[in-house]
Amino acid sequence: MRSLTLGHYLPGNSLLHRMDPRVKLVSLLVLIIALFVIETFLGFMLFGSFIFMIFLSTRLPWRYFFRGLRPVFLIVLITLILHFLFTKGGQVYVRWGPLTVEEAGIYLGSFMTLRLVLLVTTTVMITLTTSPIAFADGIEYLLRPFRRMGVPGHEIAMMMTIALRFIPTLMEEGDKIRKAQMARGADFETGNIFRRARNLVPLLVPLFVSAFRRADELAVAMEARCYRGGQGRTRLRELQARPLDYYGLTTVTAILVFIILTGV
């Protein structure tokens, strides 16, 4: 349950927390584009200090930030090693049998690593400060223009909301069933991989049964309240952009323009 930090919301009251989810999504997109436009280390440094300042302002514990990076740590490491070993060009720094580490490798490796780390950091920061419900609302709104092309924005958002709503419930339920079976002597911890997989049956069967039961109940409950998709549906919390949101959007756009114009 604790390992699901990528996308785990932490309630709070900072500027970033209070921003409109649509603005946050668009800003995230702009920032990601900016990251791919950046061409120099100086650019990364400027970008990094901007993200760092925003991160400080959210007052999120550092722990979360690092925990969010953990899942991609391996990818970053592999990128770094591959570049170090196989990108050739420039001065040779290390020679070790047939393997060499050359200038271009170090340059490109660090470059890519920085880009990846900043990408994940920015995304983690946004997901940590945006409630899943707000996120889904934002996506629904942003998908609206594509409705004519047949993109079911409302349905996608509704599915996301429901899935997100039930992830903690199912985890809790899984935990309970696991304990209940352990109380009957079930063993989830020892044995080889096949044995372990088979031992999961007492956990998975009740979990699926309960997931289907819940889905069924939810469908009935939605139908009983006359749910029939997004058409003409009003909402409890209207999304509303405030000055803060415009400032935010202006800032990130300015950053993108600055990067493109100066070529850092």
Next chain:
Amino acid sequence: MFIEVKNLTHVYMPGTPFQVNALTDVSLDIERGEFIGVIGETGSGKSTLVQHLNGLLKPTSGEIWIEGNNLWSSKTDLRRLRSRIALLFQYPEHQLFEETVFKDVAFGPRNMGVEGRELEERVRYGLEWVELDYHTYSQRSPFSLSGGEKRRVAMAGILSMYPEAIILDEPTASMDPVSRKHFLARIKRLHQEGKVTVIFVTHNMEDIALLAERLFVFASGRLVLQGQPAEIFQSKETLEAIGLGIPVLTDLMQKICRKGKTIRTDIFSVEDACREIIRSRREGVG
């Protein structure tokens, strides 16, 4: 001493904004053969406590000792322990998974290494205890049963392990009055005739007053009162302050007593209460 809990503290999700101090510095002990009631309002930490008694949860701090051995020392065989101190969870009907009732009830003993004739005997015992006919039910799918029947199958699955102690976490929640009364009577027999230690978790005072020899009362993760039911129910104000009450009968007897009549207040069944009231009236007249 059978079970000893020493300064047990449990914190869920420590170090996150979702941190919950579920239990704080709880110490208690339970003798073999006792009938223990654990009461407290919703969220007071009852389920958290009982999951420590058979090693399903690890204390944040503090210790659990079973028969003089520290439960979290390396030599304890947790799986064996869990078959000796069995725990039936709240809403146990959700734990069924096998194709047939027989297999499901046999799951516990099979994990202990029981096979063949003995296994069948245990399943039969379990099903008979919950009054499900072995022939009618053993080959049915547990998913085709009613909610109440499922719950009974789950109970049978615990009893088939022949536990020395049985922990029941709100077993009577959402039972109809008749089944509830019946169930309580069977638990009482299990305790008296089977010499099984029973730890009964509930927030229903009426359930517990008749059965338990000793009560542990919890509020916000702390053990606030312990003792025999009659003693505990003297502290009506404390109990009400923490969201519990006292049984209706006790309340009645205490009220009569306060009117200056000589009457016993440690009475928990309607029949006894009638007799006592009649006796007291006669005395008053005579």
